[in-house]
Amino acid sequence: MAGKENNLLVGLDIGTTKICAIVGEVQNGLVNIIGIGSHPSRGLRKGVVVNIEGTVQSIRRAVEEAELMAGCQIDSVFAGIAGGHIRGINSHGVIAVKNREITDHDLKRVIDAASAINIPMDREVIHVLPQEYIVDDQDGIRDPVGMCGVRLEGKVHIVTGAVTSAQNIIRCANRAGLHVNDIVLEQLGCSEAVLSPEEKELGAGVVDIGGGTTDLVIFSNGSIKHTSVLSLAGNHITSDISLGLRTPAEEAEKLKKRYGCALVPMVKKEEMIEVPSVGGRKARTLSRQTLAEIIEPRVEEILTLVQGEITRSGYANLIGSGIVLTGGTAIMEGMPEIAEQIFNLPVRRGLPMGISGLVDLVNSPIFATGVGLVMYGSRNRAKRRFRIGEPNIFAKVNRRMRDWFGEFF
Numbered sequence: 216m217a218g219k220e221n222n223l224l225v226g227l228d229i230g231t232t233k234i235c236a237i238v239g240e241v242q243n244g245l246v247n248i249i250g251i252g253s254h255p256s257r258g259l260r261k262g263v264v265v266n267i268e269g270t271v272q273s274i275r276r277a278v279e280e281a282e283l284m285a286g287c288q289i290d291s292v293f294a295g296i297a298g299g300h301i302r303g304i305n306s307h308g309v310i311a312v313k314n315r316e317i318t319d320h321d322l323k324r325v326i327d328a329a330s331a332i333n334i335p336m337d338r339e340v341i342h343v344l345p346q347e348y349i350v351d352d353q354d355g356i357r358d359p360v361g362m363c364g365v366r367l368e369g370k371v372h373i374v375t376g377a378v379t380s381a382q383n384i385i386r387c388a389n390r391a392g393l394h395v396n397d398i399v400l401e402q403l404g405c406s407e408a409v410l411s412p413e414e415k416e417l418g419a420g421v422v423d424i425g426g427g428t429t430d431l432v433i434f435s436n437g438s439i440k441h442t443s444v445l446s447l448a449g450n451h452i453t454s455d456i457s458l459g460l461r462t463p464a465e466e467a468e469k470l471k472k473r474y475g476c477a478l479v480p481m482v483k484k485e486e487m488i489e490v491p492s493v494g495g496r497k498a499r500t501l502s503r504q505t506l507a508e509i510i511e512p513r514v515e516e517i518l519t520l521v522q523g524e525i526t527r528s529g530y531a532n533l534i535g536s537g538i539v540l541t542g543g544t545a546i547m548e549g550m551p552e553i554a555e556q557i558f559n560l561p562v563r564r565g566l567p568m569g570i571s572g573l574v575d576l577v578n579s580p581i582f583a584t585g586v587g588l589v590m591y592g593s594r595n596r597a598k599r600r601f602r603i604g605e606p607n608i609f610a611k612v613n614r615r616m617r618d619w620f621g622e623f624f
Contacts, residue, residue, distance in 0.1 A: 222240050222241055222242075223238060223239070223240055223249075223285075223287060223289075224238075224239050224240075224241065224246075224293065224589045224592040224593055225237065225238050225239075225278075225281070225289050225291065225292045225293065225589070225592075226239070226292070226293050226295070226404065226584075226585045226586065226587070226588025226589040226591075226592065227274065227277075227278075227292040227293065227294045227295065227388065227393075227585075227588065228295045228401070228404075228582075228584040228585040228588060229256070229259065229264075229270070229274070229294060229295055229296075229384060229387070230256055230259070230262070230295075230297075230425050230426060230427070230584070231256060231259045231260065231261060231262055231425060231426040231427025231428065231448075231450065232255065232256055232425065232426030232427070232449070232450065232543065233253055233254065233255055233256050233426070233543075233581075234253070234254050234255075234256045234270070234273040234274055234276075234277045235251070235252070235253045235277060235581075235582060235584075235585040236250075236251070236252040236253075236274075236277040236278045236280070236281040236289065236292070236585070237250070237251055237252075237281065237577065237582065237585035237586055237588070237589050238250035238251070238281050238282075238284075238285040238287065238289065238589075239570070239572070239586075239589035239590075239592075239593065240572075241593050242571075245569070245570070245571055246569070246570045246571070246572075246586075246589055246590050246593050247570070247571045247572040248570055248571070248572035248573045248574065248576075248577055248586065248589070249284070249285045249286075249287075249572050249573065250281040250282065250283075250284040250285025250286075250287070250573075251280075251281060251284060251573060251576055251577060251582070251585075252276070252277040252278055252279065252280030252281030252282070252283075252284065253277055253280065254273045254276035254277040254280065255273065256270070256273050256426075257269035257270070257272065257273050258270035258271075258272075258273065258387075259427065260427060261298060261299055261427040261428055261446045262297035262298035262299070262401075262425075262427045262428040262444070262446075263298040263299075263300065263380050263383075264380070264383040264384060264387060267383065267386065267387055267390070270387045271387050271390045271391050274387060274388060274391040274393070275391045275392075278292075278391065278393065289393065290392070290393060290394060291393060291394040291395070291396050292388060292393050292394075292395060292396065293395075293396050293397050293399055293404075293588045293589070293591060293592040294384050294385070294388055294395050294397070294398055294399070294588075295398075295399055295400075295401040295404055295584055295585075295588055296341065296376060296380065296381055296384055296398050296399065296400060296401060297400075297401040297402075297425070297427075297428050297430060297444060298376070298377075298380055298427075298428060298444060298446075299428065299444055299445070299446040300338075300376055300377040300380055300444075301341075301374065301375075301376050301400065301442070301443075301444040302338075302374070302375050302376070302443075303372060303373070303374050303375075303439075303441060303442035303443060304332070304372070304373050304375070305346070305370065305371070305372055305373075305440070305441075306329045306330070306332055306370075306371055306372075306373055307329050307368060307369060307370045307371065308325050308326070308327070308328025308329030308330070308331070308368065308369050308371075309325070309328065309366060309367070309368045310324050310325045310328055310366075310367050311365065311366060311367075312364055312365060312366065312367050313365065314363065314364070314365050315363065316361060316362070316363055317350065317359045317360055317361065317362050317363070317364060317367055318360065319360060321359075321367055322348075322359070322360065322369070325348070325367050325368065325369035326343060326345065326369055326371060328369070329343075329369045329370070329371040329373075330343050330371065330373060332373065334375055337377060337378055337379070338375045338376065338377060338378065339375065339376065339377075339378045339381065340373060340374070340375055341374045341375060341376045341381065341398060341400055342372075342373070342374040342399075342400055342403065343371050343372075343373055343374075344371060344372045344373075344374070344403075344438065344439050345369060345370070345371050345438065346370040346371060346372055346436075346438040346439070346440065347369075347370050347436065347438065348367065348368065348369050348370075349367070349368035349369075349370070350362050350364040350366070350367055350368075351364045351365055351366055355436070357437070372438070372439045372440065372441075372442070374400050374403075374442055376400075381398050384398060385398070396592065396596075397592070397595065399588055399591050399592075400442065401423065401430055401584050402421060402423050402430035402431065402432040402442060402444075403432065403439070403442070403587075403591065404584050404587035404588040404590075404591050405421060405423050405430070405432075405541055405542075405565070405583050405584040405587045406421045406432050406434065406439075406587065407587040407588075407590040407591050407594075408565075408567040408568065408569070408570075408583045408584070408586040408587035408590055409421060409539050409541050409565030409566065409567065409568065409580075409583050409587070410434065410539060410565075411568070412437070413536070414434070414536045414539070415434040415437050415438075416436060416437050417435075417535040417536040418433075418434060418435040418436075418530075418533040418534045418535040418536060419433075419434050419534060419535075419536045419537065419538070419539060420432070420433050420434075420525060420534045420537075420538045420539070420558075420560075421434075421538075421539045421541065421565065422518075422521055422538055422539070422540050422541070422542075422545075422554075423541050423542040423545075423565075423583070423584065424448050424449060424517065424540065424541075424542040424543070424544035424545055425448050425449060425542045425543060425544070426448055426449045426450045426543060426544075427446070427448055427449075427450055428444050428445065428446055428447075428448050429444070429445040429447060429448045429517055429520075429521060429542075430442075430443075430444050430445075430542075431443050431444070431445070431521055431524055431525070433525065433528060433530045433533070433534065435530060435533040435534075435535075440528070440530045440533065441525075441528040441530055443524050443528075445517070445520055445521065445524070447516070447517050447520060448517065448542075448544065449471075449542075449543055449544040451513055451517075452471060452475075452510055452513045452514065452544065453467045453468045453471055454467075455509050455510070455513050456470055456471055456475075456506065456509055456510070459509040460490050460501065460505075460506070460509070461492065461493060462490050462491050462492065462493065463491065463493055466490075466491045470488065470490065470506060471510070471547070472546075474488050474503050474506055475506065475507075475510055475547045475548065476503070476506070476507045476510065476547065476548040476549045477507070477510055477511055477514040477547050477548065477549035477550050477552075477553045478507070478511060478548075478549035478552050478553045479504060479507045479508055479511050481507075481548065481549045481552065482503050482504045482507045483503075484502065484504060486502065486503040486504070487500050487501065487502060487503065488500070488501060488502075488503050488506060507549075510547075511553070514544075514547075514550070514553055515553065515557065518553065518554055518557045518558070519557060522557055522558055525558075534560060536561070537558075537560045537561030537562055537563070538554060538558050538560050538561070538562045538563075539562075539563055539564075539565040540554055540562055540563070540564055540565060540580070541564065541565030541566075541580040541583045541584075542580055542581070542583070542584075543580065543581045545564050545565070545580040546564075546579065546580055546581070550564070551563060551564060564580055565580055565583055566578055566579065566580060566583065567582060567583050567586035567587070569590070570586060570590070
């Protein structure tokens with residue numbers, strides 16, 4: 216990119232149902248959205264690439280659409296990563312500073328000490344996210360640089376993923392003619408767009424229900440405490456409708472989007488819908504309540520699994536501001552209401568905020584991750600791009616992640 220295009224950032228949300236490219240421009244510290252491209256995803260299953268060629272084609276289409284709208288050429292992106300292979304763990308490290316002033320070098324040392332964990336050969340560190348620092352038993356410190364102390368401790372949240380899944384995302388982007396500035400955990404990107412600093416401070420959970428995966432991230436005291444991915448999401452609801460109403464999957468998806476409701480009592484008994492049949496049979500007319508009766512148990516199952524994950528994390532009591540629902544499935548009528556019943560917490564839909572430009576076009580939970588990736592990129596400009604084929608690529612990603620240890624402070 217040349218001239219003003221040096222200021223452009225592109226978020227590439229590679230999802231199971233759609234691939235979305237969002238172009239943003241940083242102006243006076245604010246992200247200005249200037250282009251959007253979206254195309255149905257062909258080649259992903261549960262957030263993981265299973266067909267390289269299909270994914271490459273979908274990325275090309277989405278990027279071309281975004282280029283036309285933004286009037287620029289896209290050559291680098293911040294790519295999202297999701298899937299059931301993602302794991303998040305908390306770790307902590309300790310170093311001696313020998314009764315002197317703490318420097319940036321000491322912060323890097325303590326982050327390295329906290330990051331020194333054993334992970335299997337087929338996994339790689341994607342993010343190392345600092346939570347807090349402790350100087351001589353004084354905890355809750357965000358930035359200890361300049362303080363004096365003898366002992367410095369650092370608590371971090373480490374996100375790991377399958378090496379092959381990350382490599383496949385890079386390979387698909389490269390084959391579509393794009394460099395990858397960075398690989399970003401999708402729920403981390405999403406939370407950039409839908410959470411306010413006050414919510415991160417007070418404590419909040421973001422539940423991103425997409426097509427193939429349901430992603431969870433818990434914030435408290437301004438930092439990430441827990442991340443996890445469930446391989447159960449919107450496509451399972453579509454599958455239930457297809458089987459329950461004996462209608463093609465494509466038609467089931469349309470019915471879900473147009474008439475779907477996650478809470479049966481919210482649907483009037485007299486509301487009727489037309490359901491296409493398979494094998495050339497005539498379409499049938501059914502009650503909309505029948506559709507809701509198929510959707511509600513599956514939504515309940517997904518949200519109950521998320522609730523179980525929150526309880527297991529040990530951070531259930533820290534979610535002071537409530538839950539933010541986002542992702543395509545969150546648009547469905549009745550989602551916040553049924554979620555409030557299950558979580559017993561305030562629930563709202565998460566829409567991208569803190570942006571300018573084409574706000575009306577991205578004002579939907581569908582685009583939260585794409586916009587969040589652009590916002591993440593605006594705060595974490597990559598020092599260099601990388602491509603598959605470069606030596607020891609993931610060692611470089613790992614090192615760069617550690618260099619960015621201050622990304623939440």
